Amino acid sequence: MMPEAVLKKAAAEMLDYEGSGQSVMEMSHRSKTYQSIIDGCSALLREVMQIPDNYEILFLQGGASTQFAMIPLNLATKTGKVDYVLTGQWAKKAAAEAKLLLGEENVNIVASSADKTFSYIPELDKSKFNPTADYFYICMNNTIYGTKFPEIPDTGDVPLVADISSMALSQPLPVEKFGILYAGAQKNMGPAGLTVVIIRKDLISENVRPGTPTMLRFKTHADNGSMYNTPPCYSIYMCKLVLEWIKNEIGGLDKMYELNQQKAKLFYDYLDSSKMFKGTVEKGSRSLMNIPFVTGSDELDAKFVKESTAAGFVNLKGHRTVGGMRASIYNAMPIEGVEKLIAFMKEFEANN
Amino acid sequence: MMPEAVLKKAAAEMLDYEGSGQSVMEMSHRSKTYQSIIDGCSALLREVMQIPDNYEILFLQGGASTQFAMIPLNLATKTGKVDYVLTGQWAKKAAAEAKLLLGEENVNIVASSADKTFSYIPELDKSKFNPTADYFYICMNNTIYGTKFPEIPDTGDVPLVADISSMALSQPLPVEKFGILYAGAQKNMGPAGLTVVIIRKDLISENVRPGTPTMLRFKTHADNGSMYNTPPCYSIYMCKLVLEWIKNEIGGLDKMYELNQQKAKLFYDYLDSSKMFKGTVEKGSRSLMNIPFVTGSDELDAKFVKESTAAGFVNLKGHRTVGGMRASIYNAMPIEGVEKLIAFMKEFEANN
Numbered sequence: 001m002m003p004e005a006v007l008k009k010a011a012a013e014m015l016d017y018e019g020s021g022q023s024v025m026e027m028s029h030r031s032k033t034y035q036s037i038i039d040g041c042s043a044l045l046r047e048v049m050q051i052p053d054n055y056e057i058l059f060l061q062g063g064a065s066t067q068f069a070m071i072p073l074n075l076a077t078k079t080g081k082v083d084y085v086l087t088g089q090w091a092k093k094a095a096a097e098a099k100l101l102l103g104e105e106n107v108n109i110v111a112s113s114a115d116k117t118f119s120y121i122p123e124l125d126k127s128k129f130n131p132t133a134d135y136f137y138i139c140m141n142n143t144i145y146g147t148k149f150p151e152i153p154d155t156g157d158v159p160l161v162a163d164i165s166s167m168a169l170s171q172p173l174p175v176e177k178f179g180i181l182y183a184g185a186q187k188n189m190g191p192a193g194l195t196v197v198i199i200r201k202d203l204i205s206e207n208v209r210p211g212t213p214t215m216l217r218f219k220t221h222a223d224n225g226s227m228y229n230t231p232p233c234y235s236i237y238m239c240k241l242v243l244e245w246i247k248n249e250i251g252g253l254d255k256m257y258e259l260n261q262q263k264a265k266l267f268y269d270y271l272d273s274s275k276m277f278k279g280t281v282e283k284g285s286r287s288l289m290n291i292p293f294v295t296g297s298d299e300l301d302a303k304f305v306k307e308s309t310a311a312g313f314v315n316l317k318g319h320r321t322v323g324g325m326r327a328s329i330y331n332a333m334p335i336e337g338v339e340k341l342i343a344f345m346k347e348f349e350a351n352n
Numbered sequence: 353m354m355p356e357a358v359l360k361k362a363a364a365e366m367l368d369y370e371g372s373g374q375s376v377m378e379m380s381h382r383s384k385t386y387q388s389i390i391d392g393c394s395a396l397l398r399e400v401m402q403i404p405d406n407y408e409i410l411f412l413q414g415g416a417s418t419q420f421a422m423i424p425l426n427l428a429t430k431t432g433k434v435d436y437v438l439t440g441q442w443a444k445k446a447a448a449e450a451k452l453l454l455g456e457e458n459v460n461i462v463a464s465s466a467d468k469t470f471s472y473i474p475e476l477d478k479s480k481f482n483p484t485a486d487y488f489y490i491c492m493n494n495t496i497y498g499t500k501f502p503e504i505p506d507t508g509d510v511p512l513v514a515d516i517s518s519m520a521l522s523q524p525l526p527v528e529k530f531g532i533l534y535a536g537a538q539k540n541m542g543p544a545g546l547t548v549v550i551i552r553k554d555l556i557s558e559n560v561r562p563g564t565p566t567m568l569r570f571k572t573h574a575d576n577g578s579m580y581n582t583p584p585c586y587s588i589y590m591c592k593l594v595l596e597w598i599k600n601e602i603g604g605l606d607k608m609y610e611l612n613q614q615k616a617k618l619f620y621d622y623l624d625s626s627k628m629f630k631g632t633v634e635k636g637s638r639s640l641m642n643i644p645f646v647t648g649s650d651e652l653d654a655k656f657v658k659e660s661t662a663a664g665f666v667n668l669k670g671h672r673t674v675g676g677m678r679a680s681i682y683n684a685m686p687i688e689g690v691e692k693l694i695a696f697m698k699e700f701e702a703n704n
Contacts, residue, residue, distance in 0.1 A: 001378050002375060002377055002378050004367070007366050007367050007375050007377070008366075008367065010366055011363045011364075011366035011367065012363075014359050014360075014362055014363035014366070015356070015359050015360065015363065021664070021666075022666070023354060023359050025354055025359070025542075025543040025544075025590070026353050026354050028666075028667050029544065031666075031667075061413040061414045061415070061418075061545060061584075062413045062414050062418075062567060063413070063567075063581045063582055064581070065566070065567050065580065065581040066413075066414075066565075066567045068565075068566070068567075069565035069566065069567060069568075073565070097565065097566055100565075100566065101563060101565065184582060186582055186585075190377075191377040191584075191585065191586045192377075192381065192582045192583065192584055192585045192586070193413060193545040193546070193583075193584030193585070193586065193587055194545070211453060211563050213418075213420075213421035213425070213449065213452075213453065213568070214417070214420070214421065214449055214452065215414055215415075215417050215418045215420075215421060216421075216565065216568075228417065229415045229416070229417040230415055230536060230538055230544045231544065231545075232413075232543075232544055232545030232584065232587075233538075233543065233544045233545070234543045234544070234545065234586070234587070235545055235584075235586070238377070312373070314374070314380075314383075315380050315383075
C-alpha cells in the first residue's frame with residue numbers, strides 16, 4: 001500500500017517533472033535533474049532514519065534475495081564463519097544461501113523458532129555466538145509469521161546484519177548498533193525493484209570472496225554513488241516522495257511509530273478479547289506490521305477470507321506456507337482501515 | 353524517451369488499475385491481477401518479437417551489468433572457454449567480467465574495433481572463432497559509438513549471445529539465430545530497473561559454475577515464472593503498455609522498423625550533405641538508434657551543445673568517454689523531433 005498523496009503526486013508529475021518537460025522515467029540518470037532526485041532521496045533517508053556519517057546508503061536492485069548472496073560474498077572474508085538466527089522463511093533462505101556460498105560447516109545456527117512454526121523470537125544464548133564470526137545475521141521483522149525481535153541482539157564486535165524489509169521506516173532504529181541494515185523497498189519505502197542498503201563504511205572493502213561478480217560487490221556501488229550502472233530511477237523517485245510524506249505529512253519516524261503502535265494495539269486488543277479469532281504469535285514477539293490470526297477452524301478461516309475479500313479487504317489470506325489470515329498494516333494503512341477491518345471481524349464473529 | 357500515450361495511460365491508472373481500486377505499485381505480485389499483467393507482458397513480447405516456443409522470456413533486475421556475470425556463470429560450463437567481439441564500452445565491460453569470472457586465458461577476443469575508437473563493426477575472421485566455445489558474445493548496437501552489426505554472425509553450434517539493450521524492439525530480429533538476447537529495458541522497452549532475457553530453453557540448466565548465487569542462475573527465474581522473488585512489478589507493467597503501443601498504435605515491429613529507418617535516413621542524409629557536421633561511424637556499421645557526430649572543432653562542438661540545450665534539445669552531448677555530439681532517436685522519438693533537430697543544425701551551420 002502506498003500513501004494516496006504520494007500516488008497523486010506521482011500521477012501529476014508523470015509527464016512533466018517540476019517543469020523539466022520530461023517524465024522521471026525518461027531522464028538520463030546522468031542528468032543534473034536526476035542527480036538531485038537520488039541525492040535528495042539519500043539525504044532525506046539519512047535525516048529521517050538519523051543515519052550517522054560513517055554509514056553509506058546504497059540504492060540497489062535484486063531484492064533481499066540478492067542481499068542473501070552479497071552479504072556472505074562481501075563480509076565473510078576473515079574467518080569465513082558466520083552466525084544466523086532462524087526466525088522464518090526469509091532468515092532460512094538467507095542462511096541457505098550462506099551455506100551454498102560458504103559451505104554448510106561455516107554457517108552457525110545460533111537459534112531457531114522452527115519448533116513452533118516460527119511463532120516467537122527465540123531467546124539468544126550468548127554462549128552459542130561465535131566471537132570471531134564475520135557477521136551475525138537476523139531478520140528483524142518476519143512478514144509471514146508476524147514476529148519482530150523485541151530487542152536488538154548485542155553482538156559485540158561482530159557486525160550485526162539485519163533484514164528490515166517489512167519494517168523499514170515503521171519506527172526509529174539505532175543504526176549505530178548495526179553493521180548493515182537492508183530492505184527491499186516494496187513494503188514501506190516505495191515500489192518493488194529497489195533495495196536500500198545502509199552499510200557501515202568500514203565493511204565496504206575490495207577484499208571480497210574469490211569469484212564475486214562486480215555487480216555483487218558493495219564497493220562497486222559505493223564508489224559510484226549507486227550509479228555504477230543505471231539505477232532503478234523511478235523507484236528511487238517514488239521512495240523520495242514516500243520520505244517527503246513521512247517527514248512533512250506524518251512528522252517523522254517517532255510520529256510514524258506512534259501511529260503504527262496505535263494501529264497494532266487496536267488490532268491486538270481485539271484479537272485478545274475475541275472468542276473466535278486468535279493471534280498466532282507469542283505476546284513478546286509481536287510485529288507492528290504483520291498480524292497473523294486464525295479462528296481455529298480451517299473451514300471458518302476459508303469462509304472469512306472469502307467474505308472479507310468480497311467486502312473489499314485485500315490480501316487477508318495468510319501466506320501459502322502457513323494458512324489462516326494475516327493483516328498487514330504497513331505505514332500507508334490509515335487507522336480507519338484497521339477500524340473497518342475490526343468492525344467487519346466483529347460482525348463475522350456475531351454471525352458465525 | 354517514452355511514448356506520450358503510454359505516460360498518459362500510466363498517469364491515469366496510477367491510483368486505480370482497471371477498477372481494482374489499487375495502484376499497480378501496491379498490488380501483491382502473487383495476486384491474480386498482477387499475474388495477468390506479467391503474463392500479458394510476456395505474451396505480447398512473444399507476439400511482437402515472434403519469439404519461438406523453445407525460448408523462455410525472463411523479467412529480471414540488475415541491468416546489463418548483471419548479465420555480464422550471469423552469462424559466463426550459467427553458460428561457461430563445458431569447455432569454460434568463450435568468444436567475445438569488442439565493439440565498444442559495453443562489450444569491453446562484458447568481456448572484462450568474463451575474464452574476472454573465468455580467467456583471462458579463457459576469454460578469446462575474436463575481433464575488436466578499438467583501433468579506430470570503435471567507429472566500425474570489425475569483419476569477423478571465422479578462423480578465429482573457437483568451435484568449442486561455450487558461447488559467442490556480441491553487443492549488437494553500441495549506444496555510445498553509434499554502431500550496429502550489419503549482419504548477425506553465423507556461429508554454427510556455438511550459442512550466440514547478444515546484448516540488444518539499445519536496439520530492442522526497434523526492428524524485427526530472427527530470434528532463432530540467437531542463444532540469448534537480452535536488454536536493459538530503459539531505452540525502448542520501459543523504465544530502468546527491468547532486464548528482459550530471451551533464452552533458448554536448452555541453455556537453462558542447473559549445471560552452473562561453482563559458487564553461482566541462486567539469484568544469478570537463469571534456472572531460478574525460469575522455474576518460477578520470473579517470480580522467485582518480487583519482480584520489478586511497475587516496470588513490467590510499463591513495458592506491457594509500451595508493447596501495446598507498438599502493437600496497436602504503431603502496427604508492429606515491421607512498421608516500427610520502417611519508421612526508424614525513415615528517421616535515421618533523414619538524419620544521416622543531412623550529415624552526409626552538411627559541410628559542418630560529420631557522422632563519426634563508417635557507413636556500413638551505422639546504428640538506427642544512436643548517431644554520433646562532430647563538427648571537427650571541440651570549440652564549435654561545445655557551442656553547439658550549449659545552444660541546442662538552450663533551445664530545448666536534451667541529451668545531445670556525446671558520452672563523456674568520446675565527446676562530440678550524439679542524437680539518440682529511440683522508438684518514442686517522433687519524426688518531427690528529428691526534423692526539428694535538423695532544422696536547428698542547419699541554422700547553426702548557417703550562423704557559424
